[in-house]
Amino acid sequence: xxxxxxxxxxxxxxxxxxxxxxxxxxxxxxxxxxxxxxxxxxxxxxxxxxxxxxxxxxxxxxxxxxxxxxxxxxxxxxxxxxxxxxxxxxxxxxxxxxxxxxxxxxxxxxxxxxxxxxxxxxxxxxxxxxxxxxxxxxxxxxxxxxxxxxxxxxxxxxxxxxxxxxxxxxxxxxxxxxxxxxxxxxxxxxxxxxxxxxxxxxxxxxxxxxxxxxxxxxxxxxxxxxxxxxxxxxxxxxxxxxxxxxxxxxxxxxxxxxxxxxxxxxxxxxxxxxxxxxxxxxxxxxxxxxxxxxxxxxxxxxxxxxxxxxxxxxxxxxxxxxxxxxxxxxxxxxxxxxxxxxxxxxxxxxxxxxxxxxxxxxxxxxxxxxxxxxxxxxxxxxxxxxxxxxxxxxxxxxxxxxxxxxxxxxxxxxxxxxxxxxxxxxxxxxxxxxxxxxxxxxxxxxxxxxxxxxxxxxxxxxxxxxxxxxxxxxxxxxxxxxxxxxxxxxxxxx
Ligand SMILES: Cc1cc2nc3c(=O)[nH]c(=O)nc-3n(C[C@H](O)[C@H](O)[C@H](O)COP(=O)(O)OP(=O)(O)OC[C@H]3O[C@@H](n4cnc5c(N)ncnc54)[C@H](O)[C@@H]3O)c2cc1C
Numbered sequence: 302x303x304x305x306x307x308x309x310x311x312x313x314x315x316x317x318x319x320x321x322x323x324x325x326x327x328x329x330x331x332x333x334x335x336x337x338x339x340x341x342x343x344x345x346x347x348x349x350x351x352x353x354x355x356x357x358x359x360x361x362x363x364x365x366x367x368x369x370x371x372x373x374x375x376x377x378x379x380x381x382x383x384x385x386x387x388x389x390x391x392x393x394x395x396x397x398x399x400x401x402x403x404x405x406x407x408x409x410x411x412x413x414x415x416x417x418x419x420x421x422x423x424x425x426x427x428x429x430x431x432x433x434x435x436x437x438x439x440x441x442x443x444x445x446x447x448x449x450x451x452x453x454x455x456x457x458x459x460x461x462x463x464x465x466x467x468x469x470x471x472x473x474x475x476x477x478x479x480x481x482x483x484x485x486x487x488x489x490x491x492x493x494x495x496x497x498x499x500x501x502x503x504x505x506x507x508x509x510x511x512x513x514x515x516x517x518x519x520x521x522x523x524x525x526x527x528x529x530x531x532x533x534x535x536x537x538x539x540x541x542x543x544x545x546x547x548x549x550x551x552x553x554x555x556x557x558x559x560x561x562x563x564x565x566x567x568x569x570x571x572x573x574x575x576x577x578x579x580x581x582x583x584x585x586x587x588x589x590x591x592x593x594x595x596x597x598x599x600x601x602x603x604x605x606x607x608x609x610x611x612x613x614x615x616x617x618x619x620x621x622x623x624x625x626x627x628x629x630x631x632x633x634x635x636x637x638x639x640x641x642x643x644x645x646x647x648x649x650x651x652x653x654x655x656x657x658x659x660x661x662x663x664x665x666x667x668x669x670x671x672x673x674x675x676x677x678x679x680x681x682x683x684x685x686x687x688x689x690x691x692x693x694x695x696x697x698x699x700x701x702x703x704x705x706x707x708x709x710x711x712x713x714x715x716x717x718x719x720x721x722x723x724x725x726x727x728x729x730x731x732x733x734x735x736x737x738x739x740x741x742x743x744x745x746x747x748x749x750x751x752x753x754x755x756x757x758x759x760x761x762x763x764x765x766x767x768x769x770x771x772x773x774x775x776x777x778x779x780x781x782x783x784x785x786x787x788x789x790x791x792x793x794x795x
Contacts, residue, residue: 303328306785307560307570309547309586312340312727313771314762315576316530317778320375322574323537324795325782330568331539332560334546339527340577340727341734342771347715350663351655352615355523357627357648358507358516360439360772366515367441368772371779376533377519377526384517385652390508392625393490400490401625404512406431417484424487427505430469433462434502434509441776443783443793446749470502472741477501493629493644496609496669498740503768520653550575550586550758557758560586574781576761579748580730591752595744600730603672605743610675610720610732611667612637614697619661619711622649632700637693638674638720647701661711666697675720675731690717736769750777750784759784 306322308315311333322329337343344353361368362384372378392401400416403409410428414421436459442452470478478501479491495504510516519526534541549561550573557573575582580600583592599606622628629646636642651662670678681689694717702709720732739745746767750759759781763769766777783793 304571305330305569306572306574306782307332307568308761309550309560309573309575309582310340310577310762311335311338311531311541311543312576312762313342313527313530313774314778315340315574316527316534317371317375317775318574318576318761318781319534319539319541319778320530320537321779321782321795322785323534323539324374325786325791327572327782327785329534329539330570331534331541332545332547332562332568333541333543334728335726336543337524337527338531338541339524341723341729342523342527342774344522344524345716347615348617348713349658350615350617350661350715351522352663352665352716353522353524353650353656356518356526356771358511359518359526360510360516360770361441361775362517362519363513363515366438368439368515368776371441371772371775375775375778376529377775383520385520387518387626387652389625389627390511391494391627391629391646393486393493393629395486395489395631398486399624399628400486402490402508402511404514406512413487413490417482417487419483420487423481430466431505431509431512433466434505435513435515436460436463437466437502437506437509438515439772439776441772441779444750444780447783447787447793466502466505470505471500473501474741475499475501475504477741478504489629489644493646496607496671496738498607498738499768500739500741503739518652520655522653522655525655547577547586552588552755555754555756557755571757572785573758574761574778575758576778576781578727578729578733579760579762579764581728582760587752587755591754593748593753595746596748599737599743599746602743605740606737606746607671607740608675608731608733608735609738610670610723610729610734612670612674612693612697612717612719613665613667614694614717615663615665615715616698616701616708617658617661617713617715618664618705618708620705620707622651622705626650626652630704632704635668635693635696635700637668638670638677640669640671640674642668645697645700645704647704661713663715664701666701668697670720670732672731675724678719678721678732686719686721690719693717736764736767736773739768750781757785757788 390402476497650656723729723732761781
């Protein structure tokens with residue numbers, strides 16, 4: 302009889318672990334607290350409109366990359382996948398002037414130099430380093446501890462220019478980097494997309510992913526992608542149990558014997574793969590004492606290891622946008638949580654018919670929230686929370702209309718959600734939907750997958766490799782199974 306892998310969480314990491322476990326010849330069962338798969342990679346409907354929670358870009362859509370192979374194996378992407386026709390990363394407007402980061406780097410270079418000739422040298426350097434960053438691909442073949450000399454040599458060849466990016470942009474934050482530009486508009490461009498604490502190379506790699514055609518958005522959006530993975534898992538013989546929150550991992554000395562659900566039921570396992578947020582793993586599923594030192598250090602130092610979330614609103618509007626689908630604009634300062642915010646993005650979703658109804662399209666905003674903001678939301682009573690959320694929604698709507706007066710005629714609020722939504726829905730630490738932010742003050746946190754003191758438990762999920770995201774989640778599921786195979790001295794090529 303095959304050995305059984307029991308997986309906690311049916312997000313992208315859990316589904317991936319399940320699919321790879323089945324491919325490797327194990328039985329696989331997933332226990333998920335919610336009633337649908339996907340975790341953070343989902344969408345939902347309000348007033349007849351679809352709201353997307355996740356994919357702004359999906360790293361690994363370029364065929365021939367290791368990450369594409371993972372997406373293909375788990376059924377997320379295939380030759381038939383259609384992608385949104387989007388030709389830019391985002392645009393930034395400041396003091397009435399706008400520029401766009403096009404997927405075409407030459408076009409961007411020209412446009413930025415026209416807008417800020419005083420920064421020509423820095424702009425050319427930016428474009429040159431984004432070009433190098435196309436080589437900064439996430440290695441999704443196998444966990445790095447299994448790499449041999451050949452793998453390092455091959456990486457050295459394919460990533461020859463990438464070390465230059467790390468050398469130049471690996472030790473400064475986006476905020477520091479922005480000061481190399483004289484133009485206030487270009488300073489905004491650099492700090493608009495990712496929180497300004499991020500290490501600068503993160504922006505270059507993200508932009509390079511788009512510019513290289515390796516970060517497309519699959520049509521049908523996030524939930525459909527998760528459902529395709531769920532289908533694949535079930536087709537291969539996997540069992541997924543919804544509305545089944547896990548309470549504990551059962552231990553017998555150094556062996557995880559299975560899991561206990563919150564309803565008291567126990568499930569036996571040969572291997573346990575926690576694929577949820579790691580906060581419940583170390584503070585609820587396992588007894589005290591298993592949290593690795595470096596993880597504790599990260600939780601204890603939110604300045605070096607911030608966790609980000611968002612205050613988000615979806616609207617339905619009638620009217621055509623011009624320019625980039627994702628546009629950052631100046632707004633009248635607004636206090637959300639503990640932060641006063643003076644920039645905001647508006648993303649239009651009309652590129653996919655799933656977001657269009659009766660000629661109106663969904664647009665969304667997301668205002669970044671940090672650890673302290675989470676604490677603020679958490680401190681409110683239910684009545685205060687509802688009131689503040691409503692008031693802020695109305696304030697944000699005013700700012701959307703100030704930036705896009707043409708929507709005045711027909712704008713409808715569809716939904717508002719906060720960092721607490723992610724905590725409630727996914728048990729996400731501080732409502733965070735990526736792993737710890739990689740800042741120059743901290744180290745990019747990685748967890749090897751094995752927990753000291755437990756022989757048959759292999760961690761998956763985006764928190765295993767900062768800064769997280771979908772590719773990390775999917776690859777981590779595969780890595781967990783490869784680690785199991787390795788422990789049994791079996792072939793890890795699945
Ligand atoms: C607004 C937003 C935008 C994003 N944009 C992008 C993007 O453009 N590109 C990108 O790459 N990434 C993006 N992300 C991040 C991406 O969604 C996550 O990195 C990824 O989905 C994490 O997957 P995961 O499986 O590791 O974790 P999760 O999605 O958190 O899955 C964990 C699962 O475990 C379940 N669980 C938790 N506790 C228990 C329990 N006790 N018992 C049973 N089940 C439990 C949860 O319900 C959940 O389903 C975005 C996220 C958000 C929210």
